[in-house]
Amino acid sequence: MENKLKLIRTKNGLSQEALAEKSGVSVRTIQRLEAGNDGSIDTMNLLASALNVSLTDLFITKDPDQEFKVAGAQTQLDYQLATRRQEFKGYNIAFIGCWIGIMFLWGIGLQLLPNDILVDVFGALWFVGWILMFPIKQLLITNYINPKLDQKYPLTKLHLDKNKRKRHS
Secondary structure, X not given: XXXXXXXXXXXXXXXXXXXXXXXXXXXXXXXXXXOOOOOOHHHHHHHHHHHOOOHHHHEEOOOHHHHHHHHHHHHHHHHHHHHHHHHHHHHHHHHHHHHHHHXXXXXXXXXXXXXXXXXXXXXXXXXXXXXXXXXXHHHHHHHHHHHHHHHHOHHHOOOOOOOOOOOOO
16 A cells, blocks of 8 residues: 655655654664555554654555555544543543542641641641642653553554543634
């Protein structure tokens, strides 16, 4: 099946080496694909993601069977992205809910402290806790949630908007 990889790559101003680094696909594989050899749908998906185009945009085909195969792969990617975004949203809501609950209990606990110095110290720490909420959330996303979701939904790994809800225009 013919592809438009070289055309799209050069239009984006990328060398084969830059595309290889961005996509995680070897330079040799990119060279073979641009020379007209067939590649797996998974490889083409990685390249499409790195080029910020849909999988179907990479192919020139007149064969209905091949079109069906590519459309099926695009459907699978779309499904994984939608499912991943929904799961990410759940993690986000759970984190914020737990953080607010903990901070609420901490605030109530301040009223139970026996002296004003402890109230001042733990009150200042309570305030700092609110400031640290978003950096801690980002740390969890980067080090725990994204690697877990990348493994569970491998087709979405290179998508820059993999955790954001798709906006309809």
